[in-house]
Amino acid sequence: MAKKDFFLLIILSVFVFYGCTSLKAVIFKTPIDTTTKRINNQLKKxxxxxxxxxxxxxxxxxxxxxxxxxxxxxxxxxxxxxxxxxxxxxxxxxxxxxxxxxxxxxxxxxxxxxxxxxxxxxxxxxxxxxxxxxxxxxxxxxxxxxxxxxxxxxxxxxxAQEIVTSKDTEKWYKGVIANKPYVHLKSVGKSRLGRNLPVLDIYKGTKKEKPIVVLLTRQHPPEVTGFFAYQEFLKTILQENNLTNDFLNKYRVLAFPILNPDGVDLGHWRHNAGGVDTNRDWSKYRQPEVKQVASYVVKAAKKSKGKIVLGLDFHSTYKDVFYTNKIRKTTVLPNFIESWFEALEVNIPDYKVNEAAGNSNKPVSKGWFLYGHNAVGITYEIGDATPRDRIKQMGRVTAEEMMKILTKTNIN
Ligand SMILES: [Zn+2]
Missing domain, CATH: 2.60.40.3120 (Immunoglobulin-like)
Incomplete structure (x- = not known):
């Protein structure tokens, strides 16, 4: 091989290598095996x-x-x-x-x-x-x-909970984004069984250099109360007023309305069609749903030169709780959590924030935002039995107060 060709090959190899590894593994203290496992399909009858x-x-x-x-x-x-x-x-x-x-x-x-x-x-x-x-x-x-x-x-x-299938979800987001040219509906790919993985890419004006807020939900199929809060949260961001206008001129939102559509439609208790808890896969991306969503977020940020600043992942558990990361002073939004929680207690009647702070030792999305991007990651949990009207109020106020804080914040 000629010397010139040899160098060309090296350059090409480096290029291919970096091209393939744009999605870097994020290392956690307690790794979890998320290789695909067999699931038992229920007999439909x-x-x-x-x-x-x-x-x-x-x-x-x-x-x-x-x-x-x-x-x-x-x-x-x-x-x-x-x-x-x-x-x-x-x-x-x-x-x-x-x-x-x-x-x-x-x-x-x-x-x-x-x-x-x-x-x-x-x-x-x-x-x-x-x-x-x-x-x-x-x-x-x-x-x-x-x-x-x-x-x-x-x-x-x-x-067990209200049924919200992948088709119901599609009908809902297509409705909320109708006649909103600043919402770009795209597909990030397909689930293991070929269901669509949608994303709503939301920004006003240019997306260049806008800090990015990521909204995730339905990694865990039965957790619809978290999804109800997500619906109201997104709806609030998409209302036409000065606050949303200021917010979307300054920030870009990547909203993923359904991360585990197979699990949702198959009536799963928790896992995807690969028999895995996708919210333990935010390290090495062995499951197609997490891999494609994470990859989309990273590539979108890189392409527009925007920093990922906040990730909210909506779930449900026995009671309302925000799971936060203990590490926050070194993140791009060191004061966000305190300011947000304070504002929520002022603006939601008879409400006390229930926060559980931890270190994200396992590969969950909130840890991925922190360790992978130095961003604030929060698991936003709604109680299984929280009254549905109360969920709507929480979804609305949490979105409004987030927008108020972020529009006033300067990101370096
Ligand atoms: Zn969950």
Missing amino acids: TYGFNDIGVFASNKFDGARLNGFEKVNDSTVKVIIRPENTPINNSAYYSFKIWSKEQKSIYIEFDYPEGFKHRYIPKIKKTDTSWEMLPSENLFKKDEEFSIKLNVSKDTSWVS
């Missing part, structure tokens, strides 16, 4: 007992029903299993049920050994909206959980 005239089905997106048994003439049992184990206690169920004649029946819930009932059932009929089943219809004895339900020919959906 309609179950039923002609003698008692009661039928149940999981033939819809977001369903979770692994078996249906008759206990006696007035009692049936639903078998609920996770996609794989080990898995957190997030016993998600969702099925539809109907009967030949109108009557009251008892439904017993069968979870695997070691898993407890978590979610109060939400009920919906064809033409009604979701309602929580009243407490007099719930029966809890030791580890056993059952409900009393009126069934009829008119199908009832019984679900």
